[in-house]
Amino acid sequence: MSNILVLNSSVSGEASVSRLLVADAVTELTQRDPNAKVVFRDLAADPLPHLLPSTVAGVRATASTPAEEEARRLSDELIAELRAADTVVIGAPMYNFSIPTTLRAWFDHILRPGVTFRYSEAGPEGLLTGKRVIVVESRGGLYSEGPGQAADFQEPYLRQLLGFAGMTDVTFIRAEKIGFGPEFREQAVADSRAELAKLPA
Template sequence: MVKALIVNSAATGDASVSRKLTQVFADRLKDHDSSAEIIVRDVGIEPLPHLTAETVGAIRGAASTEAERNALSLSNALIGEITDADIIVIGAPMYNFGIPSTLKAWFDHVLRAGVTFRYTSDGPQGLVKGKRALVIETRAGFYSEGPGAVLDTQEPHLRNLLGFMGISDVEFVRAERLALGADAAAAAIDAATARLAELAETELTLAA
């Protein structure tokens, strides 16, 4: 049985294209394996608290105050969702060429030294092993090539954050040109939907 953790981060609620596309992947996965388990963590609809002076110690394991204990327990729960999953599916809209602050806050809670990565004499080492990730990126404009490519700080950042934890098997699916007319948007969503259906079968095969 394959387990997928979906992390949605769009601020746009039901209108969100990335949220619809993560659901497409979940639905196709279920079509191919009815025993597939899907867990959804929606940090766009229910944002995580930012780390503050009262809570930041928790990500280094401190739990001497109630605020730290709550933050540590939240961080442990979020990391548990990752470690329980075979595939981490991230719905990532491009916000100001990067990722939404809601998604960044999720990474701030799950990237923990000694837990999801560690520093060694040979440099940092990811501790989250045996996972695959699928990142669905939605963008108003076009960044895959040409003059927009240099502005894309979304995909490299996501690759770095996942890779730092040890998740280097990452597939990116982009739905771009969403604000460049109805035809362009429909074509992008159709192409992403088709690719997600293919990937759902591949993931199933790998997990079997």
């Protein structure tokens, strides 16, 4: 039995392409492993608090106040979910050329020195290895090639954040040009579903 952690971050509700394709990815994975345990976390409907001066030590240093201890408890909970997962599915729409702030807040809580990464003389080392990550990216324009590629601060950023924690087996499913009109949206969804169907077991 495998464990799957599913993160959604789109604020678009039923109109969200990333949510639609995340659901397809979960269906594909659970059809292959009907006994898989799936944990869902909706970062848009139930957003995580951003780190503040009153809470940051709970994640980055030693918790000594109630607010810091609460931040540490939440960080522990999120990291435990991630540690337990064999596969992580992330819905990451492109907002202002990058990722939603709610998804960034999740990374702020799970990237913890000495816990999910550490520094050595050889440089930083990610400690959450051996996981498979599937990232569904929805984009209004075309950013995987052509002139728009220079403005893609979404995929390189996600690859860096995941890799920093040791998650290097990452597949990106890109639904692009969805802002060009309904026919482009339909084609982007169809193309992404075809990519999901080809994912290795």
